Amino acid sequence: xxxxxxxxxxxxxxxxxDTPLLWAIRDTVGLTGTKYGCGIQQCGxxxxxxxxxxxxxxxxxxxxVAGKDITTIEGxxxxxxxxxxxAWVEEQVPQCGYCQSGQIMAAxxxxxxxxNPTDQEIDRGMLNxxxxxxxxxxxxxxxxxxxxxxxxx
Amino acid sequence: xxxxTFLKVTAVAGGGLLVGCTFQSNPNISAPTAISxxxxxxxxxxxxxxxxxxxxxxxxxxxxxxxxAMIIADELEADWKKINVVTTHTVRSEYNTSSDVSTGGNRGxxxxxxxxxxxxAGTRExxxxxxxxxxxxLVKECEAQNGHVLHRxxxxxxxxxxxAEAASRLKPPSSPKLKSKDRYRFVGKAxxxxxxxxxxxxxxxxxxxxxxxxxxxxxxSQSPVFGGKVKAYDKAAAMAVRGVEALIPIPHGMSVVADxxxxxxxxxxxLNVQFEVGATAGIDQEELGRRFRTSLDDMGKxxxxxxxxxxxxxxxxxxxxxxLETMNCTAFVSDNSxxxxxxxxxxxxxxxxxxxMTGLSEDQIKVHTTYxxxxxxxxxxxxxxxxxxxxxxxxxxxxxPVQVMWSREEDIQHDYYHPASRSRFQISxxxxxxxxxxxxxxxxxxxxxxxxxxxxxxxxxxxxxxxSAHSGLSSVLFSTFAPKFKPHYDIAGVNFDSxxxxxxxxxxxxxxxxxxxxxxxxxxxxxxxxxAGVDPFEYRIKLLRNSPRxxxxxxxxxxxxxxxxxxxxxxxxxxxxxNFSGSVCAEVAEVSVNKRGKLVVHRVDCAIDVxxxxxxxxxxxxxxxxxxxxxxxxxSEEITFxxxxxxxxxxxNYRIAKMRNTxxxxxxxxxxxHGPFGADAGLPPxxxxxxxxIFAATGKRIRRLPIGRQKLV
Numbered sequence: 056x057x058x059x060x061x062x063x064x065x066x067x068x069x070x071x072x073d074t075p076l077l078w079a080i081r082d083t084v085g086l087t088g089t090k091y092g093c094g095i096q097q098c099g100x101x102x103x104x105x106x107x108x109x110x111x112x113x114x115x116x117x118x119x120v121a122g123k124d125i126t127t128i129e130g131x132x133x134x135x136x137x138x139x140x141x142a143w144v145e146e147q148v149p150q151c152g153y154c155q156s157g158q159i160m161a162a163x164x165x166x167x168x169x170x171n172p173t174d175q176e177i178d179r180g181m182l183n184x185x186x187x188x189x190x191x192x193x194x195x196x197x198x199x200x201x202x203x204x205x206x207x208x
Numbered sequence: 209x210x211x212x213t214f215l216k217v218t219a220v221a222g223g224g225l226l227v228g229c230t231f232q233s234n235p236n237i238s239a240p241t242a243i244s245x246x247x248x249x250x251x252x253x254x255x256x257x258x259x260x261x262x263x264x265x266x267x268x269x270x271x272x273x274x275x276x277a278m279i280i281a282d283e284l285e286a287d288w289k290k291i292n293v294v295t296t297h298t299v300r301s302e303y304n305t306s307s308d309v310s311t312g313g314n315r316g317x318x319x320x321x322x323x324x325x326x327x328x329a330g331t332r333e334x335x336x337x338x339x340x341x342x343x344x345x346l347v348k349e350c351e352a353q354n355g356h357v358l359h360r361x362x363x364x365x366x367x368x369x370x371x372a373e374a375a376s377r378l379k380p381p382s383s384p385k386l387k388s389k390d391r392y393r394f395v396g397k398a399x400x401x402x403x404x405x406x407x408x409x410x411x412x413x414x415x416x417x418x419x420x421x422x423x424x425x426x427x428x429s430q431s432p433v434f435g436g437k438v439k440a441y442d443k444a445a446a447m448a449v450r451g452v453e454a455l456i457p458i459p460h461g462m463s464v465v466a467d468x469x470x471x472x473x474x475x476x477x478x479l480n481v482q483f484e485v486g487a488t489a490g491i492d493q494e495e496l497g498r499r500f501r502t503s504l505d506d507m508g509k510x511x512x513x514x515x516x517x518x519x520x521x522x523x524x525x526x527x528x529x530x531x532l533e534t535m536n537c538t539a540f541v542s543d544n545s546x547x548x549x550x551x552x553x554x555x556x557x558x559x560x561x562x563x564x565m566t567g568l569s570e571d572q573i574k575v576h577t578t579y580x581x582x583x584x585x586x587x588x589x590x591x592x593x594x595x596x597x598x599x600x601x602x603x604x605x606x607x608x609p610v611q612v613m614w615s616r617e618e619d620i621q622h623d624y625y626h627p628a629s630r631s632r633f634q635i636s637x638x639x640x641x642x643x644x645x646x647x648x649x650x651x652x653x654x655x656x657x658x659x660x661x662x663x664x665x666x667x668x669x670x671x672x673x674x675x676s677a678h679s680g681l682s683s684v685l686f687s688t689f690a691p692k693f694k695p696h697y698d699i700a701g702v703n704f705d706s707x708x709x710x711x712x713x714x715x716x717x718x719x720x721x722x723x724x725x726x727x728x729x730x731x732x733x734x735x736x737x738x739x740a741g742v743d744p745f746e747y748r749i750k751l752l753r754n755s756p757r758x759x760x761x762x763x764x765x766x767x768x769x770x771x772x773x774x775x776x777x778x779x780x781x782x783x784x785x786x787n788f789s790g791s792v793c794a795e796v797a798e799v800s801v802n803k804r805g806k807l808v809v810h811r812v813d814c815a816i817d818v819x820x821x822x823x824x825x826x827x828x829x830x831x832x833x834x835x836x837x838x839x840x841x842x843x844s845e846e847i848t849f850x851x852x853x854x855x856x857x858x859x860x861n862y863r864i865a866k867m868r869n870t871x872x873x874x875x876x877x878x879x880x881x882h883g884p885f886g887a888d889a890g891l892p893p894x895x896x897x898x899x900x901x902i903f904a905a906t907g908k909r910i911r912r913l914p915i916g917r918q919k920l921v
Contacts, residue, residue, distance in 0.1 A: 070468075070470075071450065074470050075470065078468060078469055078470035081469070082425065082468040082469055082470065083468065085419070086410070087410070087413070087416070087417035087419070088409070088410015088411070089410070090414075090416070090532070090533070090581070091416065091469070091534070091613070092532045092533075092534075092616065092859075093616040093858050093859050094473075094615060094616055094858075095616075095858055095859075095860060097858060097859040097860050098532060098859050100532055127410065128409060128410035129409070129410045131409075132409075135405065135408060135409045140408045140409060143404075143408045144400070144404055144405060144408055147400060147401060147404060147825055147826075147829065148404075148408075149269070149403075149404050149407040149408065150268075150269030150270070150271075150829060150830075150833060151268050151269030151531070151532070151533075151579070151580060151581050151582045151583070152269065152403070152404075152406075152407030152412055152579065152581070153414055153531075153532040153533045153579075153581030153582060154532045155407050155408065156410050159408060177867065178867050178868035179868070181867045182866060182867070183867075184532065184859060184864060184866065185532070185836075186529075186530060186531050186532050186582045186584070186837075186864060187269045187582060187833045188832060188833030188834065188835065188836025188837050188840075188865070188870075189829070189832075189833065190836055190865075190866075190867045190870035191832050191836075191870055191872075191873050192829065192832070193867065194867065194870070
């Protein structure tokens with residue numbers, strides 16, 4: 056048994072310590088917003104936050120994150136009103152949407168570390184794959200979320 | 209429309225209304241009961257005023273759920289806030305049709321716009337009639353307004369929910385009156401997509417997110433050499449993995465069933481399946497190269513006359529779909545029923561596969577479509593819905609619900625690949641610089657021919673003719689069956705020949721699946737312009753003299769991109785245009801290549817004419833996505849073979865475009881009365897526009913896609 060702190064709640068999970076966090080989140084805790092895409096930390100569909108850091112949950116084990124603050128897409132906000140989520144709706148970013156939980160978590164983390172990123176910094180900070188090709192809108196939405204964050208503070 | 213719509217009305221439990229329609233192919237010679245396609249039930253109005261639209265398409269990001277809702281809401285005068293859209297649930301009861309249920313080929317709007325508009329309008333008329341009856345007033349004094357029937361003189365009104373039951377007892381109108389275009393409230397406007405809110409908070413359910421009570425998880429390993437057989441595996445090691453419950457054979461492979469995806473994957477690793485033989489055993493890059501070479505050379509070369517001649521050869525490699533959601537299917541099979549859930553693109557094929565496998569009747573089978581995590585044609589499994597088959601086999605054996613999910617490696621290595629092809633042009637220019645001889649030969653793999661015996665016998669690859677400059681056979685073929693494929697360039701002396709390269713590799717539909725023809729044609733066009741010493745834009749304009757739609761698109765994109773204006777050192781612009789399934793798209797790419805040969809695509813301008821469109825913002829989003837995919841195809845995507853198997857395994861070696869590869873993309877939507885056609889026309893011009901821009905910047909001509917490791921300086 057390992058205790059995971061996911062979205063502010065403590066969850067006891069009965070999995071081996073070497074289980075990738077992704078599968079504990081999806082199959083054991085039952086939060087399916089975090090997606091599998093590659094299993095080798097290439098695509099970012101499984102991105103969650105550990106503290107403020109974006110982490111690809113397929114490449115980190117349950118044992119490594121026990122007791123740490125884990126945030127999944129379901130925990131980013133209670134009402135889908137996180138500035139990144141609002142910007143994503145305003146810019147109509149998702150197409151198929153499968154990668155977007157990961158994109159949103161990566162963007163939320165980027166903006167925490169850098170509230171006003173340039174296009175170049177977005178290029179460097181956003182490494183998640185999107186097969187539909189929503190990148191131009193992701194870029195716009197990050198700028199918009201950055202503006203929304205300023206309005207909030 | 210040369211087909212009439214017959215509405216069909218059904219009452220549903222609880223006093224609701226369900227409206228669908230029947231189409232009559234030729235009302236003049238047949239009674240309504242004759243050869244009609246019952247297209248099922250599309251609108252459900254409940255007593256609480258909620259409206260459910262049952263879309264005949266899967267929602268995979270292309271936005272047809274919202275577009276269908278917009279079309280219906282406009283004619284129905286519905287309250288937008290009450291609308292919910294689902295994909296047709298079971299093929300039989302809600303969508304009983306003689307044609308296939310599938311989503312792809314840019315048909316989501318093209319095939320359904322007029323039909324759905326008729327259903328919306330007919331339902332509105334039914335509700336108005338029911339409203340007039342209930343209020344005891346004349347129909348002509350009533351109108352539909354935002355989910356209500358209003359009696360104008362008295363200002364009394366009743367909601368659609370209040371009228372649903374009464375409407376369900378009325379005889380549906382035979383020819384409902386459609387709105388005029390200027391009265392549209394939704395169609396033509398950038399209405400936010402209905403599926404997006406669920407896609408920003410993790411609640412959208414994809415195939416992999418289906419959870420059923422007692423469900424087990426399965427991982428699969430299939431022969432990496434296509435068609436190979438299982439030789440050996442380590443049963444004891446797999447069964448020793450925690451959570452592993454069963455090992456079940458599947459066609460050309462094995463599955464491991466466990467209590468979680470992770471345990472199934474670990475069990476599969478321990479199982480260490482070994483394979484033998486297979487249809488592609490001898491295939492590698494050298495062998496493939498030899499086959500393409502021979503096929504092309506067998507068509508023979510031409511003696512060109514004239515001073516200015518070109519002898520060019522282009523090629524494109526096999527491609528994988530690499531959608532982010534891997535193949536998956538959840539099945540629950542019992543003695544007298546089978547239900548499957550998944551990200552389906554081809555529901556009819558899934559249904560047929562299940563019938564064949566289980567012996568069940570259509571009444572006993574349900575195909576539930578979830579949101580689709582990327583389609584692009586990859587879920588059209590032309591040799592038979594393998595991922596559905598696997599889930600059904602396993603669930604049937606275990607008598608439990610089972611979710612089969614492929615690893616990324618299985619997905620890349622067992623795809624239905626976009627075919628490789630090669631194209632040779634021998635062109636001679638006349639005194640005016642325009643082509644006087646245009647000899648083109650194509651050797652290509654073809655998913656179409658691979659699955660059609662008649663085309664195999666004829667050695668005819670219809671795909672080779674699309675988006676091409678060819679006359680001759682193509683004009684006969686396509687003026688008869690699809691005039692929209694008519695060549696747009698007015699080129700003298702065109703002669704075209706194509707041959708199908710026989711391949712045992714599974715081939716399939718892909719995003720803008722004939723885009724390679726545009727790469728070939730628009731590259732050859734550019735090379736001709738340069739040889740003639742004429743600006744590539746002006747050169748094309750001359751040859752588009754009889755194609756005003758194309759000329760307009762090209763002129764608009766040139767204007768948007770400031771074609772011909774001064775440009776930074778090391779930069780270049782390239783232009784290209786295509787005809788894709790009736791849509792026209794012209795693009796200009798601006799690129800730079802630095803001294804070390806590093807390519808940057810800075811900007812892509814697009815002017816697209818898809819005919820009439822439903823949602824301009826969705827259309828723009830689709831074109832943006834197409835351009836990104838076009839960049840990906842132009843620069844990095846390539847499936848190669850070694851020892852009979854695909855060499856690539858995952859996104860680290862099958863590389864698709866990232867944020868940093870994405871330029872500024874500007875999309876101009878051209879207003880047009882044609883169509884409706886589709887948005888995939890955004891992809892074909894991108895690779896040649898980029899290659900033409902590289903030539904403009906460097907003088908280096910790239911004739912093989914992807915650029916990959918080819919040197920640009």
